[in-house]
Amino acid sequence: MNSTDMPFDLIQRVQPQLQGGEGIRWMSSANPRLAMMGGFALWLFAIPWTAFALFWMAGAAGFKIPNFKSPSALFPLFGLPFVLIGLAMLASPLFLYRKAKRTYYIITDRRALIFEDGATVKIQSFGPQQLQNIERVQSPDGSGSLIFTEQVARRNGRGLKIGFLGIKDVQQAEALLMDLVAKAGRS
Numbered sequence: 382m383n384s385t386d387m388p389f390d391l392i393q394r395v396q397p398q399l400q401g402g403e404g405i406r407w408m409s410s411a412n413p414r415l416a417m418m419g420g421f422a423l424w425l426f427a428i429p430w431t432a433f434a435l436f437w438m439a440g441a442a443g444f445k446i447p448n449f450k451s452p453s454a455l456f457p458l459f460g461l462p463f464v465l466i467g468l469a470m471l472a473s474p475l476f477l478y479r480k481a482k483r484t485y486y487i488i489t490d491r492r493a494l495i496f497e498d499g500a501t502v503k504i505q506s507f508g509p510q511q512l513q514n515i516e517r518v519q520s521p522d523g524s525g526s527l528i529f530t531e532q533v534a535r536r537n538g539r540g541l542k543i544g545f546l547g548i549k550d551v552q553q554a555e556a557l558l559m560d561l562v563a564k565a566g567r568s
Contacts, residue, residue, distance in 0.1 A: 391485070391498070394496075394498055394502065395408075395485070395487065395496060398494070398496065398502070398504055399489060400491065403489045403490060403491050403492075404489060404490050405487055405488075405489055406488050406489060406490055406557055407487070407488040407553070407554060407557050408485060408486065408487045408488070409485070409486050409545070409548045409549060409550075409554065410481075410482075410484065410485050410486075411481040411482075411484035411485070411486065411546060411547055411548075412481065412524070412546070412547030412548070413478045413479075413481040413482050414478075415481075415546070415547035416477045416478060416480065416481035416546070416547065417474040417475070417477050417478040417481070418474075419477055420473040420474035420476075420477045421474060423470050423473050423474075424470065424471060424473060424474050426470065427467050427468075427470030427471045427473070428471070430463070430466070430467045430470065431464060431467030431468060431470070431471060434460050434463035434464045434466075434467050435460075435464060437460045437463070438457045438458075438460035438461070438464065439457075441456050441457040441459070441460060442454075442456075442457040480497065481547075483497055483498045483499050484496070484497050484498075485497075485498065486545040486548060486554070488554065488557045488558060488561065490561070491508070491509075491561075492506050492507055492508050492509070492561075493506075493507040493512060493529070493545070493558060493561070494506055494507075495507075495543075495544075495545070505543070507529055508565075509561055509562045509564075509565030509566070510565070511529060511530070512529060512558050512561065512562050513562065515527050515528065515529060515544070515555065515558060515559075516528040516544075517551060517552075517555050518551075519551050519552070523549070523550055523551065523552065524547065524548065524549050524550070524551060525547075525548065525551035526542070526544060526545060526546045526547060526548065526551065527544045527545040527548070527551060527554055527555055527558065528542045528543070528544040529543055529544040529545075530543050530544070531543065
């Protein structure tokens with residue numbers, strides 16, 4: 382999508398974030414369905430977690446509604462944070478879907494941007510020097526992801542992939558980014 386295909390209100394939100402004279406060469410939105418599928422494993426884990434937390438609370442209450450007149454009747458409430466955590470994990474695919482609906486990937490003539498619109502605007506900017514080792518993951522239909530970097534924050538060595546995730550024409554975006562890197566190398 383080029384700047385003439387973008388909704389006018391989105392252009393108005395993006396334009397102040399650009400540097401003087403910087404022009405948009407390409408733009409795409411994140412794929413909400415793909416983002417939602419990214420939370421599916423957590424959702425599956427949340428089902429037994431939440432069920433166990435509810436069962437534990439019911440068991441701690443003696444499988445009856447407590448009268449809360451004695452301090453021991455408050456004991457089942459210790460399970461409440463675990464139920465709330467379970468509910469949040471169950472809702473995580475919906476949160477990821479909403480976030481993806483507000484996420485746009487932009488390539489300008491100077492850098493690549495990940496633009497998250499909403500009540501507050503979050504922008505991640507990647508200059509040509511940060512785009513040297515892009516990993517392309519492509520599906521047979523031509524869609525895919527361009528991974529710029531990975532933040533390893535977990536003990537298992539897996540991390541959070543950062544880049545243009547779930548875009549339609551991944552090769553076109555990669556070609557534009559490689560062109561951006563090549564032009565920066567010549568100057």
